[in-house]
Amino acid sequence: MKPNADEILVRFNGVNKSYDGSNLVVSDLNLEVRRGEFLSLLGASGSGKTTTLMMLAGFERPSSGAIELGGKPLDNVPPWQRDIGIVFQSYALFPHMTVADNIAFPLKQRRRSAAEIDERVKAMLALVKLEGMADRLPAQLSGGQQQRVALARALVFDPALVLMDEPLGALDKRLREHMQLELKRIHERLGVTIVYVTHDQGEALVMSDRVAVFAGGRIRQLASPTELYERPADALVADFVGENNRLEGKVTKIAEGHCQVTLGNGLVVTAMAPQPLDPGQSVVLALRPERVVVGAVESAENHQTAIVASVVYLGDHARLELAVGGLTLVAKVPNDARYRAPQAGERVTIAWRSEDCRAFAGNDRN
Amino acid sequence: MEIGGPELTRALRASRRRQQVGALTLVAPALIFLIAVFAIPLALFTFRSVDNAETWSVLPLTRSALSNWDGKDLPPETVYAALATDVQAIERSAAATLGRRLNYSEPGMRSLIISLHGLKLDPARPVAAQMIAANVRWGEHRIWQVIDSESGRLTPYYALRALDLQLADGRIVASSSEDSATFRSIFARTFWISGIVTLLCLIIGFPVAYVLATAKGWFGRILFISILLPFWTSVLVRSMSWILLLQQNGILNRFLIDIGLINAPLTLIYNRTGVYIAMVHVLLPLFVLPLYGVMLKVDRALLRAAASLGARPLAVFRHAYLPQVIPGVMAGLVLVFVTAIGFYITPVLVGGGGDQMISYFVAFYTNASVNWGLAAALGTLLLLATLLCLGVFRWAFGSATMVTGR
């Protein structure tokens, strides 16, 4: 039920934001949100995600640049006319109103008929599975239930766009994972556009159609979860999304898209080079632990001999610490019927495909 | 508790007792101070309003003689003799005090008692005849009724008087005293003035608290200090400034005339207007400060949520802001009202004769016309009114709100 995926609902055009007049909290933000998509803003605390969301909601003004919603500039549209639903991290439910009154609030503000309000509130309570809670006060609900009320309230007036600022941050892990799937179900069911802020990369990967990785007020990469994980644009994104081995070295040879890198201990490996690099330049290699093949054949690409320093058993997989000529690599190996994890102290041959190892300019650490 | 057996239970109890003793030791100085300077004086003062020691303690013989009187005719010779003995046994000043006290109930008693104190009595002849000869009123039945009803240990006289009532022939009736100062209307005036002052504090203070809670930087600080300044200034300095500002050819009147707003000076002081201006000035911080504290803690996400859901600014205020600050408003109102009904010095300095509040009369009966019983009765009524206000507030909002405004 997704509408035309190419239609742009929100457009940030060169948006800058500074609170104090000197430090840019958001700088040169260019971002397009497609109608019906689930877009996550992922980044560490302080990277400018909330500020971006609040500018879109109308509670902060961009210092420069423009924001459009549905093709119309938002400059002079006050928050109450933007028709954007927001789910706050603190839920922000009205404590003196019942669940039903909270959900009815946006409809009452829009002067809808009592019959329509009644019907919509019932439908929303069913959608978020809170039938029977209509007359409770927020204080009488659990955190997860309050979260659902906040969601229902943000959706009940059929906004074209819903913003969520770390809405699951206050829930415990199990409930959070459950709510992630629930949110995804609701998103697919209603076809509403969602811009979702999180600092939890796992959450972003599970839920999103696309993820914008924020750092220092800039978007470092905007891509699908697969793209982000498989082909991070820079070292920071690679670090932020998923786990990585970081190996420092110098470029010795360069060919289109590939490069040869000599590591600190003298080992020579080949890797992908998504950024332009020069011979002699310091680089950081990023290598996913699950892409390190343990027990490889001698003829494989990038094969090395390693000693298993330690094994941590984690049920469905094991984490190995491998000593490779003075370096330490982490590898994840499956614990399944076809594979036997090595023991600590064992000598093994390891290898990785050069497509799985990416070289980034080494000074890029911010 | 039973898991560890009796020793554990005992040990736990002992440790709790030690904690309680420790806590008590820490608050002991404050507790002793409060009992010494507040609880005991208050109890003594309250007791004054029903205490009848002035007559009771000086008329021991009369009391026992009167106990045999049937109250129908004039009392027997023994009662006359007992009264004469009692009155002549005390100092002249004590006799004057007794006379004044009895005079509250029956005009003329004062001179009767004082002349009885100096009356030369011939022990050979009946006392009754000699007293009636000296003053015929000793032959009035009413005089002896008053002495009989006013010689008990406790008296309802002051409490009734404070409500413009008195006891006549065992029934409560409207007071007939000649200085009948209509305390009921003074109480009504006290509540009226306090109510108006509270309302003005609400109207002026709410926006001020809001600006204080949202203003940043030097503007906020200056505003804050100017609101708090009356709190830190001595009442005499303050009233001098009010007089300079508000008098007939004071700064305000001259300014208003200069800019052509008025032709003749307004009377802004030594009347009700002056009382309102001065009391609002003094009490405003009491309203603003608790409200300011509450406004600082307002959850802004709630305001944003309301706006994002389609509420215009007025609706945001009504549905998201006001519910959050109402406890602070109520705390401020009660604080101002309760303080205002006890006001004394400000109305004295800037009010006229018809603007004095009940505390003025408490002070008047304590200092000027030494009638401590009436002062105590008025004070006790004021205290009860205060407690009633606090009780209603506590019943409506819970006790924590009263202190913290939350």
Ligand SMILES: Nc1ncnc2c1ncn2[C@@H]1O[C@H](COP(=O)(O)OP(=O)(O)O)[C@@H](O)[C@H]1O
């Ligand atoms: N209202 C504000 N006034 C001043 N600085 C702010 C304000 N809100 C956020 N900031 C600053 O802007 C930066 C980005 O904040 P924010 O957008 O909240 O980041 P995020 O949501 O990614 O954690 C932070 O350094 C923060 O301290």
Ligand SMILES: [Mg+2]
């Ligand atoms: Mg944030």
